[in-house]
Amino acid sequence: MIHTDTEKAILQAAKTVFYKKGLAAARMQEIADEANINKAMLHYYFRSKEKLFGAVFLQAFGELAPFLNSIFNSDKPVFEKIREFVDGYITFVVDNPYLPTFIIQEMNINPQFGETFFRNHVTPDPSKFEEQIAREIEHGNIRPIDPKQLVLNLISLTAFPFVGKGLVIGILDLDEIAFKTLMEERKKLIPEMIINTIKVQ
Amino acid sequence: MIHTDTEKAILQAAKTVFYKKGLAAARMQEIADEANINKAMLHYYFRSKEKLFGAVFLQAFGELAPFLNSIFNSDKPVFEKIREFVDGYITFVVDNPYLPTFIIQEMNINPQFGETFFRNHVTPDPSKFEEQIAREIEHGNIRPIDPKQLVLNLISLTAFPFVGKGLVIGILDLDEIAFKTLMEERKKLIPEMIINTIKVQ
DNA sequence: ATATTTATTAACCATTTGGTTAAATTTACT
DNA sequence: AGTAAATTTAACCAAATGGTTAATAAATAT
Secondary structure (H helix, E strand, O other), X not given: OOOOHHHHHHHHHHHHHHHXXXXXXXXXXXXXXXXXXXXXXXXHHHOOHHHHHHHHHHHHHHHHHHHHHHHHOOOOOHHHHHHHHHHHHHHHHHHOOOXXXXXXXXXXXXXXXXXXXXXXXXXXXXXXXXXXXXHHHHOOOEOOOOHHHHHHHHHHHHHHHHHOHHHHHHHHOOOHHHHHHHHHHHHHHHHHHHHHHHEOO | OOOOHHHHHHHHHHHHHHXXXXXXXXXXXXXXXXXXXXXHHHHHHHOOHHHHHXXXXXXXXXXXXXXXXXXXXXXXXXXXXXXXHHHHHHHHHHHOOOHHHHHHHHHHHOHHHHHHHHHHOOOOOOHHHHHHHHHHHHOOOEOOOOHHHHHHHHHHHHHHHHHOHHHHHHHHOOOHHHHHHHHHHHHHHHHHHHHHHHEOO
């Protein structure tokens, strides 16, 4: 796994272009230009467009999955994990705005690719967190809820505004600043909402 | 606005292909094959790929926007609107699984297209609903919350699982049936959760 | 220094793709 | 029926695109 400067430059450029345009709309020449190198180098290092895309996709997950798993799998209490997830995710995505959309987009366009990927790589895995939730419910520490639904609520509330940003801005009539303000507020709002739903009165 | 059979067949085929693959990955020949007609007909009726795409996009919004607006703008109470939105949306999307993803995807890839579109067409508009929420808060009937955040929560919880379906299935380790079951459960779960957050104790 | 491997480039290639055209067929009109 | 208009088709075209190649330059090893 040697990474020469050129290889790194290619990956960085490919990331930029693929994130913004997706696999189909991205052009090899555009990636080469972005990396300031000859187009043939892309094939020299990555063989094909699909392979290059695969490398970018892998790296995208490589940035996100360990981060999410470190939260899911820590030994902290449920409420704290919820707060960490929301705050961490929003902070992360504000700095990497194209990443979640990119992942979701390509997994939808090519579901088979997504399935294979999940089978063969380290991906976000909340199963331990789900077990923890189930345990807390059994102990009567939080109100009954399907752990999968809880995790889905958490991800939905946190990720959707970024994934559907264009639509959200249009529907709620926001500008860039108002959007960012709203997202910052959500760091508090989402955990409060979820915790309020599951905490025993 | 005459629609011959051929024109209808083209639109239907274009819908199928564009929904599944997006603008960039869709092929004019594939649309022609899907419609069982000659490729030249696509240009005869719609001039260019972009124009055809525009027509499909317009129709997509035309299906969704009035439906959502009829809920947002009715004279029913807030809680009921929340229930109607969730139930209606999920029912709708189960029958039209590609539609929301399609809209969000293309608005993200080409934000300018999205902006122009929102300025020139009938789109989902929750502003009246937001005012209604603000009024209910003033009257002390529901707990204080930014109406935009409430609407965003509603849309996020309802739409995200479909938009990010590939990822959700992967992360939560679901199959098609488990996914559908989860979605059906959400028709109850989401309204309960949101209403629980805003109802005065 | 010289040979050998590695990296880089410019030119090239085959295929695909959106789009056109001119002829043929069907429909509508008188 | 005869004619003009609209519809449909097959063949074609230019541009774009992913990918290759052969020659060159740079680095590495002997």
